[in-house]
Amino acid sequence: xxxxxVEKVALGAICALGLxxxxxxxxxxxxxxxxxxxxxxxxxxxxxxxxxxAALARAEREAAAKAEGERLAAVxxxxxxxxxxxxxxxxxxxxxxxxxCHSTAIIRxxxxxxxxxxxLMDWMTEKQGxxxxxxxxxxxxxxxxxxxxxxxxxxxxANPFLN
Amino acid sequence: MAREYPLRELYAQDPERAxxxxxxxxxxxxxxxxxxxxxxxxxxxPFASRMPQGLLPxxxxxPAGGTPTLRMEGKAALILLGERPLVAETPEAMLDxxxxxxxKFFIRNNGQIPERFAGDPKTWRIRIDGxxxxxxxxxxxxxxxxxxxxxxxxxxxxxxxxxxxxxxxxRGNQWGNGAISNGEWTGVRLRDVIRxxxxxxxxxxxxxxxxxxxxxxxxxRPAISRGMPIAKxxxxxxLIAFRLNGxxxxxxxxxxxxxxxxxxxxxxxxxxxxxxxxRATPHDGPGMGGTSYRVPVKPIVPGSSSNGADFVDIxxxxxxGLLTNLAHGSRLAAGTRRLDLRGQAWAGDKTVRAVHVSTDxxxxxxxxxxxxxxxxxxxxxxxxxxxxxSDGYFxxxxxxxxxxxxxxxxxxxxxNPQGYAAxxxxxxxxxxx
Numbered sequence: 001x002x003x004x005x006v007e008k009v010a011l012g013a014i015c016a017l018g019l020x021x022x023x024x025x026x027x028x029x030x031x032x033x034x035x036x037x038x039x040x041x042x043x044x045x046x047x048x049x050x051x052x053x054a055a056l057a058r059a060e061r062e063a064a065a066k067a068e069g070e071r072l073a074a075v076x077x078x079x080x081x082x083x084x085x086x087x088x089x090x091x092x093x094x095x096x097x098x099x100x101c102h103s104t105a106i107i108r109x110x111x112x113x114x115x116x117x118x119x120l121m122d123w124m125t126e127k128q129g130x131x132x133x134x135x136x137x138x139x140x141x142x143x144x145x146x147x148x149x150x151x152x153x154x155x156x157x158a159n160p161f162l163n
Numbered sequence: 164m165a166r167e168y169p170l171r172e173l174y175a176q177d178p179e180r181a182x183x184x185x186x187x188x189x190x191x192x193x194x195x196x197x198x199x200x201x202x203x204x205x206x207x208x209p210f211a212s213r214m215p216q217g218l219l220p221x222x223x224x225x226p227a228g229g230t231p232t233l234r235m236e237g238k239a240a241l242i243l244l245g246e247r248p249l250v251a252e253t254p255e256a257m258l259d260x261x262x263x264x265x266x267k268f269f270i271r272n273n274g275q276i277p278e279r280f281a282g283d284p285k286t287w288r289i290r291i292d293g294x295x296x297x298x299x300x301x302x303x304x305x306x307x308x309x310x311x312x313x314x315x316x317x318x319x320x321x322x323x324x325x326x327x328x329x330x331x332x333x334r335g336n337q338w339g340n341g342a343i344s345n346g347e348w349t350g351v352r353l354r355d356v357i358r359x360x361x362x363x364x365x366x367x368x369x370x371x372x373x374x375x376x377x378x379x380x381x382x383x384r385p386a387i388s389r390g391m392p393i394a395k396x397x398x399x400x401x402l403i404a405f406r407l408n409g410x411x412x413x414x415x416x417x418x419x420x421x422x423x424x425x426x427x428x429x430x431x432x433x434x435x436x437x438x439x440x441x442r443a444t445p446h447d448g449p450g451m452g453g454t455s456y457r458v459p460v461k462p463i464v465p466g467s468s469s470n471g472a473d474f475v476d477i478x479x480x481x482x483x484g485l486l487t488n489l490a491h492g493s494r495l496a497a498g499t500r501r502l503d504l505r506g507q508a509w510a511g512d513k514t515v516r517a518v519h520v521s522t523d524x525x526x527x528x529x530x531x532x533x534x535x536x537x538x539x540x541x542x543x544x545x546x547x548x549x550x551x552x553s554d555g556y557f558x559x560x561x562x563x564x565x566x567x568x569x570x571x572x573x574x575x576x577x578x579n580p581q582g583y584a585a586x587x588x589x590x591x592x593x594x595x596x
Contacts, residue, residue, distance in 0.1 A: 075233075109337055128377075129381050
């Protein structure tokens with residue numbers, strides 16, 4: 001986690017505030033060297049001070065947002081490799097095509113028949129914008145999914161109206 | 164491992180045989196099978212003869228390897244269901260607080276988590292347009308200064324809470340019963356904001372939009388965009404919220420502004436809210452129509468295919484109760500006979516009239532005391548005591564009854580392809596001795 005941006009702005013803001021304080025504390029006896037530089041008005045000073053504070057607050061918010069974004073990104077990217085999926089013909093294609101949008105947890109949690117997996121491919125294309133999966137690759141991918149992620153069905157609960 | 168959990172393994176490999184072995188011909192556990200089951204669980208099962216056939220003991224239904232845990236700053240150790248989209252469930256025993264702390268809120272994302280809004284939160288903008296006379300473009304600052312600010316305890320529950328109980332398993336995150344929260348939300352009533360926009364007679368439905376990008380990163384595609392009938396939007400507990408438990412809403416939960424639509428599927432509580440459109444027809448965004456957040460009117464065969472054309476949108480969520488002071492899998496000292504129990508119960512738009520707990524697989528029930536909700540749409544605390552007859556393995560079944568007299572069923576009912584609105588009673592396995 002690096003904070004160079006916020007540090008820079010913070011330093012800038014502190015310098016600005018420091019200068020303001022110097023101006024304000026200037027004893028009346030000490031005449032400015034360069035008479036042509038008029039001391040800023042109180043209103044201008046207040047505005048400058050408010051601007052500096054706002055800049056600091058903004059920088060703090062930006063840094064906090066960035067740090068939070070990094071933390072959330074780390075949680076959302078578990079750094080999976082292909083071997084998180086069971087060994088089998090088609091694993092490489094499935095890993096390559098199915099992890100652009102989501103991690104594999106969503107696949108590994110699922111247990112569907114070949115027919116349902118096949119339907120899901122169309123759903124992913126129609127509703128979620130996945131590139132259409134066709135021909136041999138589709139067969140390869142769906143076969144792999146159906147083989148390794150079948151319904152975890154208790155035969156005792158099998159429905160008599162389905163076969 | 165293979166030696167340690169023979170039955171568990173047998174159930175995984177061949178449930179029919181395991182069931183036959185363990186339960187015997189008529190489904191009653193007996194003889195050597197009882198001994199085998201007892202050995203597997205490390206105890207005897209006092210109410211074995213009442214265990215319904217085909218129901219796995221709750222302790223065995225748990226995956227042997229345990230579930231992954233979320234490790235994240237600002238969040239408790241929730242059950243991690245998926246990293247991207249980030250989805251995590253609150254263990255039931257973590258829901259003991261009357262007001263759910265932010266770190267214990269369950270997490271459901273449909274898309275990516277957006278970058279935190281780095282501007283002054285007061286400048287976040289929300290548009291109200293569509294079937295209104297005066298479209299509004301309001302900042303969070305405007306909301307706070309122009310409308311009455313209220314604070315309420317409100318349930319927010321995923322439409323798929325309890326889904327894992329469906330047989331056969333359905334699509335969707337396999338939630339137990341922990342996709343529920345009851346935060347103290349501060350915000351303005353959506354009703355007041357809609358009135359300020361001057362709704363036309365044709366304003367009959369809402370559609371909601373948030374800032375979370377679609378999982379694919381495609382910016383033209385909302386991750387999720389659902390809507391509700393105007394009557395729900397006009398309820399005095401439906402809020403445009405900007406504080407949770409007195410603090411700004413955490414980024415993960417919709418900072419700086421989200422909808423809270425209590426008692427209805429959580430997907431209607433749009434996070435990172437930036438637009439509400441009023442419509443003459445039901446909204447058609449992602450998450451509407453088909454089998455999304457919809458359930459059959461005419462029940463379908465579990466496991467069958469349907470396009471959901473004749474399904475209806477889920478409105479109020481069904482009644483549910485949880486035991487929250489004893490964790491599933493708790494081991495209690497030998498000789499423990501008296502159990503002080505407590506938990507939470509809620510019923511969507513309705514209230515909870517009663518909660519009962521059974522230690523004998525539903526053969527007998529003990530009534531608990533149920534508190535009134537502190538405000539409409541808050542969950543309700545229940546508590547009571549139970550006596551156990553002996554040491555051994557018990558399941559505490561918790562069953563809530565709503566204000567219309569409807570109870571939680573033993574099994575998830577009205578099977579639907581995406582697995583919504585399952586409210587089978589909760590089962591907590593404990594071991595005494």
